[in-house]
Amino acid sequence: MNTVVIAQNLEEELVEKVKQTFNGWNIITGKDEEQWGPYIKDAAVIAGWKNAMTPYLQDAHSLKWVQSWSAGVDKHPLDEFKKRDIILTSANGVHAYPISETIFSLMLGWTRKINAYTRHQQSKTWHHAGLSLELHGKTVGLLGAGAIGKETAKIAKAFGMTVKGFRRSGENEEYFDEMYTLDNLLEILPECDYVVITLPLTDETNQLFTSAHFSKMKESSFLVNIGRGEIIDESALTRALQSSEIAGAGLDVFEKEPLPEDSPLWEMENVMITPHTAGSTEHYNNRVIEDIFLKNAESFLDQQLLPVNLVDYDKGY
Template identity: 55%
Template structure:
């Protein structure tokens, strides 16, 4: 009997939907390692990732044919080793578009309207204007990475009457993006932006993409938002840029090392909002992974096709 292992706790409705598609398979579901560890070596399909799974996936005797990641980013997986094996890898790209775009604008609005400053003042019972006077309407946003998250962010930006500049590898136009650039044109885009939003995955090409040079190219009044990956930024250069007023502020959900160290200057900076890598968190996460990605991919796989949704190109890293 063929096996499918899901290393996540999902509700009974979704378990039943999957069982209906693979009635002759053994389906093992649960986040607890004790539930799945005796089964993964025989699993043809694994959905979700957990520490220690690589030893099973890379075992020469593994029956694995398809791994469905439960996260959009796959930079934490041993992609080079996977590339030498004969199985498909699909990501959960797309499930974050709504929650992350909401977080992006929460950070932008918070910094612009000094909400973070007022929250601190509230805790101290301090009534102070804090020299607040900026607004988002009519400003220019640069979205570095116009994928599903970037496109949703661009759509929301248009509700604020913003000019939207975008960066994508292909340079192809996208709806709600007024001007599209390629990564090698980043220096042309940055000086025009009031907000620079990084939504990129971490790859060999995006590693430390933002450093001192890029921050110098930005306006002194500009805000930097990163919800992609911390390693895309040279953190020491960002700290210096924020300290010296090279840029106005930053909203950061991701960092070079997580959890963020207690010694990090980011915690104490008045022009920084820190969130603990939670921008993608949502009550609808499992539902979207299962219904929008896993089930359609499973149906395609069973019909002999390559899983079509979010198939990872090992050479690109996404």
């Protein structure tokens, strides 16, 4: 019997929808290794790939399709998948609403001094904290114009912001005032009051943001990274923050996670930290299953090209 392994704890309603689509297939669900481990060797489809599955891969001779539970696929064994012609689809698009909300919570938290007021509340201190900034009318540079970047740009326009985008193709996109390639980044950074990184981690973006980039940013600028920690040279970022080369940063991702306790970023008053939770949402499982997995499943069962979030191994996303 053909087998689908979904290494997540799903609501019964979603399990039933999967069973209806994969009629007659063996459907295995559950996060724990003892739940999915015995079935990997027979699985034709795996949704919710985990690092712990990699040792099982050598015996997974039936595997044809992997559905990532995250937008980023940099932690997957891409070379092995490519060599074995295993189809990979990402969860890109699931995070557009929660992550764009996180981006603006960080930008607004910084701009309206919510981070300072939270500290003051803990010490029962009544202090103005020098509140003066507004988002309205400012310029934001968005690195990445995928689902997250587009939703962020849409919200930015509601604040009357100028949106400068950066993407591999440089192709124009709705809600962006101007679009550039990453080759133009150093040139445009001095114009940005906020810089937001939503890029995936690839060979091209690894350590993309260096001390040279921080030196081009405004001293008043605020950086947000919800992409991957490795996109930024974290030591250079730390120095830029310590020396007031930039004003502050909102960080959801880091080169090493969890962020080590001895990282100076923890203690900086101009840094706002979230623990890689920007994409968390009450609707996560529903969106992965209904908007991506089941739509692709219909094409998979018909032996057609999968239409949603098919990963290009050469690009890395």
